[in-house]
Amino acid sequence: MRALVFERNLPRYGLARVFSSVSGSGKAVSKSPLSFQNVSPPSVDKPGWETVDVLACGICGSDLATVDAVASRYFEDIVSFPFIPGHEIVARRRNGSGDRVVIESVLSCIPRGIDPPCKYCATGDNGNCTNLFLGSIEPGLQIGYCRSSGGGFSESLCVHGSQLYSIPDDIGDLEAVIIEPTACSIHAVLTGHISRDSTVGVLGAGTLGLCVTAALRSLIDPKTVLVSAKYDFQAGLARKLGADVVCEPGSLVRTVRRLGSGFALGSVKSTDRFQNSPKSGVPKSLSEGCDVVIDCLGTSDSISTAMSITRPKGTIIMVGMPARVSVDLCPLWHREISLIGSYAYGQEDLSKVLAPGFEPPGSTYQVFTQVSRRPQPKMVRTFDLAIDLVRKSALGALVSASYPLERYIEAFEHAGESARRRGVKIALVPTRAKKQEETN
Amino acid sequence: MPRPGFLLEVESSSPPTLFWHGEGFRLERLPVGSRVLYPPEPLKALENPRGAIREALRSPVGDAKPLEDLLFADMKLTIAFDDVSLPLPAMKAPDIRQMVIEEVLEIAARKGVDDVVLIAALALHRRMTDEELRHCLGSRVFDSFSPHGLLTQHDAEDPDNLVHLGLTSQGEDVEINRRAAESDLLVYVNINLVAMDGGHKSVATGLASYKSIKHHHNPQTMVNSKSFMDQHHSELHSSNWRMGRLIAKSGVKVFQIETTLNTNTFPENFGFLQKREWEWELKDRLGFIGASKLLGHTPRRVARSVFHSILSPHAMTSVSAGEVEAVHEITTANVLKQQNIDVEGQSDILTMGLPYICPYNVNSIMNPILVACLGLGYFFNMYRGRPLVRQGGVVIISHPTKWEFHPVHHPSYIDFFEEVLADTTDPVSISERYEERYATDPWYRHLYRTSYAYHGVHPFYMWYWCAHALDHLSQVIILGGERRSVERLGFSCASTLDDALEIARHYVGSSPSLTHLHSPPVLMANVT
Ligand SMILES: [Zn+2]
Numbered sequence: 001m002r003a004l005v006f007e008r009n010l011p012r013y014g015l016a017r018v019f020s021s022v023s024g025s026g027k028a029v030s031k032s033p034l035s036f037q038n039v040s041p042p043s044v045d046k047p048g049w050e051t052v053d054v055l056a057c058g059i060c061g062s063d064l065a066t067v068d069a070v071a072s073r074y075f076e077d078i079v080s081f082p083f084i085p086g087h088e089i090v091a092r093r094r095n096g097s098g099d100r101v102v103i104e105s106v107l108s109c110i111p112r113g114i115d116p117p118c119k120y121c122a123t124g125d126n127g128n129c130t131n132l133f134l135g136s137i138e139p140g141l142q143i144g145y146c147r148s149s150g151g152g153f154s155e156s157l158c159v160h161g162s163q164l165y166s167i168p169d170d171i172g173d174l175e176a177v178i179i180e181p182t183a184c185s186i187h188a189v190l191t192g193h194i195s196r197d198s199t200v201g202v203l204g205a206g207t208l209g210l211c212v213t214a215a216l217r218s219l220i221d222p223k224t225v226l227v228s229a230k231y232d233f234q235a236g237l238a239r240k241l242g243a244d245v246v247c248e249p250g251s252l253v254r255t256v257r258r259l260g261s262g263f264a265l266g267s268v269k270s271t272d273r274f275q276n277s278p279k280s281g282v283p284k285s286l287s288e289g290c291d292v293v294i295d296c297l298g299t300s301d302s303i304s305t306a307m308s309i310t311r312p313k314g315t316i317i318m319v320g321m322p323a324r325v326s327v328d329l330c331p332l333w334h335r336e337i338s339l340i341g342s343y344a345y346g347q348e349d350l351s352k353v354l355a356p357g358f359e360p361p362g363s364t365y366q367v368f369t370q371v372s373r374r375p376q377p378k379m380v381r382t383f384d385l386a387i388d389l390v391r392k393s394a395l396g397a398l399v400s401a402s403y404p405l406e407r408y409i410e411a412f413e414h415a416g417e418s419a420r421r422r423g424v425k426i427a428l429v430p431t432r433a434k435k436q437e438e439t440n
Numbered sequence: 441m442p443r444p445g446f447l448l449e450v451e452s453s454s455p456p457t458l459f460w461h462g463e464g465f466r467l468e469r470l471p472v473g474s475r476v477l478y479p480p481e482p483l484k485a486l487e488n489p490r491g492a493i494r495e496a497l498r499s500p501v502g503d504a505k506p507l508e509d510l511l512f513a514d515m516k517l518t519i520a521f522d523d524v525s526l527p528l529p530a531m532k533a534p535d536i537r538q539m540v541i542e543e544v545l546e547i548a549a550r551k552g553v554d555d556v557v558l559i560a561a562l563a564l565h566r567r568m569t570d571e572e573l574r575h576c577l578g579s580r581v582f583d584s585f586s587p588h589g590l591l592t593q594h595d596a597e598d599p600d601n602l603v604h605l606g607l608t609s610q611g612e613d614v615e616i617n618r619r620a621a622e623s624d625l626l627v628y629v630n631i632n633l634v635a636m637d638g639g640h641k642s643v644a645t646g647l648a649s650y651k652s653i654k655h656h657h658n659p660q661t662m663v664n665s666k667s668f669m670d671q672h673h674s675e676l677h678s679s680n681w682r683m684g685r686l687i688a689k690s691g692v693k694v695f696q697i698e699t700t701l702n703t704n705t706f707p708e709n710f711g712f713l714q715k716r717e718w719e720w721e722l723k724d725r726l727g728f729i730g731a732s733k734l735l736g737h738t739p740r741r742v743a744r745s746v747f748h749s750i751l752s753p754h755a756m757t758s759v760s761a762g763e764v765e766a767v768h769e770i771t772t773a774n775v776l777k778q779q780n781i782d783v784e785g786q787s788d789i790l791t792m793g794l795p796y797i798c799p800y801n802v803n804s805i806m807n808p809i810l811v812a813c814l815g816l817g818y819f820f821n822m823y824r825g826r827p828l829v830r831q832g833g834v835v836i837i838s839h840p841t842k843w844e845f846h847p848v849h850h851p852s853y854i855d856f857f858e859e860v861l862a863d864t865t866d867p868v869s870i871s872e873r874y875e876e877r878y879a880t881d882p883w884y885r886h887l888y889r890t891s892y893a894y895h896g897v898h899p900f901y902m903w904y905w906c907a908h909a910l911d912h913l914s915q916v917i918i919l920g921g922e923r924r925s926v927e928r929l930g931f932s933c934a935s936t937l938d939d940a941l942e943i944a945r946h947y948v949g950s951s952p953s954l955t956h957l958h959s960p961p962v963l964m965a966n967v968t
Contacts, residue, residue, distance in 0.1 A: 251858050258855055263883045 001041040002430070003154030004408055006066065008081040009033035025064050026416015029409050032067040034085070036406055042084075042150035044158040046113055046136045051094055052101065052159055056402060056427045057152030058088030058177040059415040061208070062321045063144075067412060072323040079145040080138035086152025086428070087144035088180040090173050093164070101164040102179045103152075104383050105143040106344055111160035112136055124347035124379060127187070142344070153405060155430045165383045168391065175396025177427045178211070182395055183386035185211035188319040188342035189219055190352045194292050198222040199259055201252075201289075201309055204296035205229035205238045206418075207398060207425045208319055212294050214393040217242025219385070221355035224259060226290065228252045233422050241393060249305075253283050256309040262288025284308060285331055291315070298322030303339075307331040317342050345382035361388035398424040405430045442481035445781025445963060446716070450474040455717040457956060458728075459793025461920055462806065462840040463743035464735045465728070466793065468937045474954040475787065477828075478716055479963030482704040483778050485755030489536075493543045496697065496759045502766025507544065507695060510625050513552035518623040519544060520559045520594075520647055521576070524568045525799035526631045527701055530575060532751040536699050538578035540629045540759070544697075545581065557619055558585050560593040561628070561646030563653060564888070564895035565800070566849050567593045572803070592619070596649045596895065597885050605690040608682040612655035614690075617647040621692050630698045632771050634818070634962060635669045635779075638698050639768035640684025641677065648683075650879055650897060655679055657897075659867035662907040667821035669964060671772065684764060697761040698771040701754040703778055703961030710750070714960055740842070747796045748803050779964040783828065786967060788952035789944050790829035791919075791937075792819050793838040795960065800894065800902070805846040808925040809853050809861075809902050811839050816916065817905025819957055825967040828955050832914045834944040836937075841921035841929075848892050852884045856899035857928060865930035867907040875900050914947040 041051070063085050065071040087105040092098060108126035109117030112135025120128035133139035140146020143157065150157030167176045185208055194200055200222050202209050209227060216225050226245040227238040235246040247255040257264050264283030289311040295302050298320035304327050306316045312335040319342045332339060350360055361384050390396060400423035403411035408428060415426040448454070456467040457476055470476065486492045497507040511517065521537045524530075541558070548556060558577070560568055573591065574582040585591035594617050595601060603618040620626045620643070628646075632638045645653055655661075656679035662668070664675040671677045688694065706713050710731070712724035720728070735743050758774040760767045796806055798814040806814075815837040820827065829835060845854045860874045875897060878884065884896025909916075916931040917940045926933040934940035944952060957963070 247858070254855055254858060257883065258859060261877070261881055261883070263886065 001039055001155045002405060003037060003039050003084045003150070004034055004086070004405070005037045005039060005082050006085050007033045007035070024416060025068050026412045026414070028069065029067045029412040032069060034067050034408075036408060039084075039154075041156050042148060042158045044137060044148055048111070048113075048161045049158050050161065051156050052091035052103075053094065053156045054152055054154060054430050055090045055092055055100065055173040056177050056429050057086040057090070058180065058399070058425050058427045059411060060088055060181065061206070064412065064416055065321060065323065068416075070323055071321075075141065075145065078132045078139055078141045080140050080147040083140065083145050083147050084151035084154045084157070085144045086154070087142055088177050088427075089143065089152035089157070090167065090176040091157070091159070100167040100173065100176070102167055102176055102383065102387070103143060103159055104163045104165065104183070104345065104381075105180070106346070107132060107137065107140050107142055107146055107149065109135070110162045127344040127346040153408065153428055153430075165381075165387060168387065171387070171390060171396055174399050174402055174427055174429075175390070177399050178207070178395045178425060179383065179386050179390050181207050181425070182211045182215070182390050183345040183382045184208065184319060184342070186215045186219065186348065186385050186389065187345045187382050188212060188294055188317050189215040190348045191317055191340060191342060192349070192352045193315040193317065193338070193340070194220050194222055196220065196222055196354050198291040199224040199226065200291065201256060201293040201306070202227045202238075202243070202296060203252075203293065203302045203306060204320065205231075205234035205246075206296065208296035210234070210237055210241055210398060210424065211395060212296060212319065213238050213243050214241040214395060215389060217355075218389055218392060219353045219355055219358065226255065226259065231419055231422070234419060237398070237424070252305060253286065253309055256289055257283065257286050260286065260288035260311070262286050289314060292317065294319055296320040298325075300325040300327050303327045307335075307337060310335070310337050312336060314338075315340060345386070347379045348382050348385060350378050350380055361385065399427055400424050402427040402429050404428070442483055445480045446478040447781065447783060448476040448478065448716070450476060455720070457958070458713070458717060459791075459838040459919075460795040460959065461793055461838045463740055463747055463796045464840075465732060466838055466920065468838075470791070470937075470956055471941070471954060474956060475783075476956045476958050477781055477783065477963060477965060478958050479703060479779055479781060479961055482702040482714075482961070483757045485702055485704075485757060486759075489756045489759070490539055490543065492756070492759050493540055496761040497543060497547065500695070500762025501760055501770060502763025504695065504762035504766075507627075507761065508547050508551065510693070510695060511548050511551040511553050513554075515553055515555065515624040516622065517548055517553050517556045517625050517627070518559060518620050519556065519627045519629060520561045520617075520620060520643070521629040522631050522637075522642070522646070523560050523562050523565055524572045524576065524802045525565060526637070527633050527752065527754055528797055528799060528802070529705070529748075529750050529752045530802065531701070531754040533575065534578055535576045536631055536701070536756055537576050537629050538581060540697055540699065541577060541581055544627055544629075556590065558591045559617060559620060559647065561642065562594045562596070563646050563648065564596055564650060564898050564901070566888070566892045566894050569892065594647050595889055596653070597889050602649050605692070606686055608679075608686050610679070610682060612679060612683060613652050614644070614683045614686050615649040615652040616643065616687065616692075620647050621687075621690070625693050625695055627695045627697065630696065632698055632700050632775055634822070635671065635772055635775050635964060636676075638771055639671065639677070639680070640687075640764055641680040642696065642764075643687060643692075643694055644680045644683035650895065652683070654879070654897075657901045657904060659871050659904050659907045662867070662904045663911050666908060667823055667827070669821050670824045673824075688764075694764055695761065696764040696767045697759065698767050699759045700757045700771055700774040700778065702757045704753050704755060705961045707750065707753055744796065744805070776964060779822075779962055781963050781965055783955070783965045783967045786826060786828060786830040787833070787955040788830060788948035789834050789836060789941070789954040790820070790957065791836040791838070791954060792957040792959070794819070800898070801846070801849070804849045805844050806839075807845045807850055807853055807857070808841050808843065808929055809857060809899050811837070811841045811918070812929050812931075813902035813905045815839070816909035817902065819959070820909040822957070822963060823965045823967050827912060828957065828965050828967055829913065831912055832947070833912075834915045834917060834947050834952075835909065835913055836917045836919055836934075836940045836944065838919040839921060841918050841925050843922055843925040849894060850899070851887055851893050852878055852881070852896040853894070853899040856903075861928050861930070865910075867904050867910065870903060871900065915944065917943055
């Protein structure tokens with residue numbers, strides 16, 4: 001079987017880091033410890049496990065961070081080398097049904113055969129599982145970081161039946177790649193911090209920013225959704241998906257101030273007569289601001305910006321995977337801002353869905369009875385909401401291009417600069433090599 | 441004798457024409473047959489300006505007594521003066537305001553007046569810095585008033601220091617500076633650079649509140665001011681005159697002092713700017729080449745500093761004092777004497793080169809909104825009779841029009857450009873949908889009152905200034921402008937004059953007539 005394999009190789013890791021910082025994201029892939037190899041297919045001979053054939057797999061920001069070697073070292077103890085990356089997986093079952101499925105990639109107590117499960121898994125919040133390094137398979141927080149299961153950038157992999165969701169016929173293979181990131185976005189939006197009269201700022205208009213925008217409009221329908229988008233085509237997509245206000249990153253702080261009519265502080269007291277520094281005119285912070293800011297970028301800059309545009313006692317939700325950042329937390333402290341993380345998915349509390357007229361979808365969850373992980377009453381699996389949202393908002397259109405697996409170098413380079421090339425999500429398609437389709 | 445204005449018809453042998461282009465210049469070959477308007481040469485300056493001032497104070501015009509007779513001990517005397525927006529560029533010391541105010545103070549001292557307050561008549565402009573106040577008033581005046589808090593700047597947002605005097609016959613609120621209104625005498629010291637300035641506008645606008653000013657600073661008034669440089673056909677002025685008369689009727693005693701300057705605008709090393717090209721001598725040619733070379737290699741920021749440090753050799757050509765309307769009649773005649781040129785017939789295209797400066801960016805940045813205002817508000821309106829360009833014609837403006845703003849001076853301009861113009865460029869729609877929010881924005885109000893910011897509503901006024909031109913023209917083309925900011929203004933962009941003319945032909949036909957407004961200095965076309 002052919003697959004992209006990520007090996008523990010510290011010298012190459014260091015090289016990739018240097019190279020990506022010089023050449024830009026995605027460009028380091030040829031220098032990274034990632035290689036295209038013939039490997040024996042993974043096999044997990046445990047109850048509930050099966051092999052599925054990959055139809056497509058999206059390249060996630062966290063995959064880019066891994067090949068660019070800028071991912072946080074936090075993960076070191078919850079991955080097992082060598083692993084096959086890729087967790088935005090669309091696959092076909094071999095069990096005779098031929099069902100197409102998307103995969104909830106977290107490797108929690110249930111796939112690991114841990115019974116009784118940890119207290120988070122017991123209630124369905126398997127994204128918070130505390131046993132990611134125990135049980136019948138190797139350590140790994142999710143598929144795509146675990147040696148045992150294999151990953152999405154290959155021809156096939158092993159999955160546990162509890163991780164599968166059937167794809168409705170009206171969502172194509174490539175389109176279905178967007179379901180996993182949509183689930184992450186929904187999970188962030190349903191943290192319960194966003195009320196209907198909120199002004200919500202969304203930082204970034206890539207895959208996550210756009211999916212978050214769609215999720216906000218569909219599940220909460222808050223008073224104002226403001227999106228900062230670097231490129232015009234992103235701005236257009238954000239508007240289409242429900243943003244009320246879209247602005248360039250450079251005018252974000254001013255735009256938020258206009259919405260709230262508060263004061264802006266800082267940077268306008270300079271004595272430079274002609275104010276020529278590029279940042280002059282960008283106020284540092286606001287007296288008022290957004291009720292909630294969803295940071296889809298996770299950089300030092302985006303977190304600082306988030307703090308400057310969040311109102312006192314407001315909330316920042318981090319959905320973009322951050323790494324080591326350097327930020328001044330004084331505004332967080334002084335303005336009593338809550339900074340909360342949002343990782344992956346699991347289940348959602350329907351009482352937090354506030355949009356009027358919202359109809360909860362039926363479950364496509366592959367019922368797995370071995371361990372009690374049935375959704376609680378009033379609870380719904382994030383993936384079920386995601387599949388529903390992808391259909392309603394036609395989010396499949398965000399998958400802009402796909403490459404055959406062996407052209408992964410091009411694909412990663414494209415993914416690293418997809419916005420500049422008017423793209424959103426880039427996917428890899430194994431074996432049955434398809435021609436690269438650009439569907440901008 | 442200075443020569444009068446001149447209208448050149450371009451021939452194939454004519455030298456190229458100089459266009460201002462922000463902090464630089466362009467030399468352009470205008471099509472054969474184009475008309476170039478040159479203003480009259482600078483009038484002779486008064487030989488003894490201080491003597492002339494004293495004489496004006498002694499022999500006022502209209503129904504007014506000599507200043508000396510209006511002053512008495514124990515009285516409250518307020519002297520208001522035009523702010524940093526005049527003259528352009530700032531004049532070499534001593535500034536005309538310094539000379540006039542020193543003479544007024546001298547008489548006041550002689551008469552034992554000791555309650556004297558000076559007010560910079562800012563209207564909704566930014567506050568002046570101490571350095572600017574010192575330059576305008578001279579160190580003697582500045583040092584005797586400023587440390588005691590007696591040198592003030594009008595604050596149109598200070599509820600404690602405004603007084604509502606009533607409504608005009610048209611229902612316009614008249615609300616002005618309390619100290620000025622409650623003084624026994626208000627002396628107003630004006631500089632008249634263009635015909636729009638002065639008269640009742642000095643007090644009724646310069647010392648008024650937003651509530652009052654908004655009655656005449658709006659798109660309806662501006663569209664009906666044809667032009668606002670021509671007092672008798674300007675709704676802007678009718679409104680100010682109604683207000684001025686109400687102010688007088690309310691018992692506010694105004695002693696108006698107006699002055700005019702000649703158009704000797706730039707110092708010797710920039711002499712080529714105000715010469716007719718075919719009369720350039722070697723030193724003008726060298727001056728032009730030197731300046732162009734230097735500017736070509738200079739970062740814009742440095743070029744800006746160089747230009748904004750230029751002090752003009754302007755000199756006074758007249759001064760008169762007394763009753764507002766009588767004084768202003770004399771002033772207007774003197775302004776016209778300096779600026780008038782008679783022109784027969786309109787043309788399809790009007791071209792103009794805009795400099796680095798306009799009244800609202802002294803020591804600051806000429807942002808795109810100010811470019812529009814200077815071109816379409818000021819230069820387009822420098823006419824009596826009818827516009828230089830026909831209805832449905834095209835204006836071509838040469839200016840770099842960079843997306844640059846001074847964040848301290850023009851904070852609301854940045855938002856206006858980002859938010860309002862991105863939505864619509866229609867002045868009426870803009871005023872209906874956005875003006876109130878900007879005018880009452882607490883942050884802008886705070887910056888206007890305590891920092892050096894123009895009032896939140898000011899960019900709206902700049903855009904309303906353009907309303908008559910926008911209504912009249914079919915297209916505006918910015919030559920050498922930055923595309924994204926030009927497009928935000930709703931105009932077209934061209935990199936060469938030929939491209940600009942090509943675009944213009946789409947609107948005005950294949951063989952258009954063209955008039956070029958040569959500046960500096962400013963001129964006023966009497967178009968028949
Ligand atoms: Zn668990």
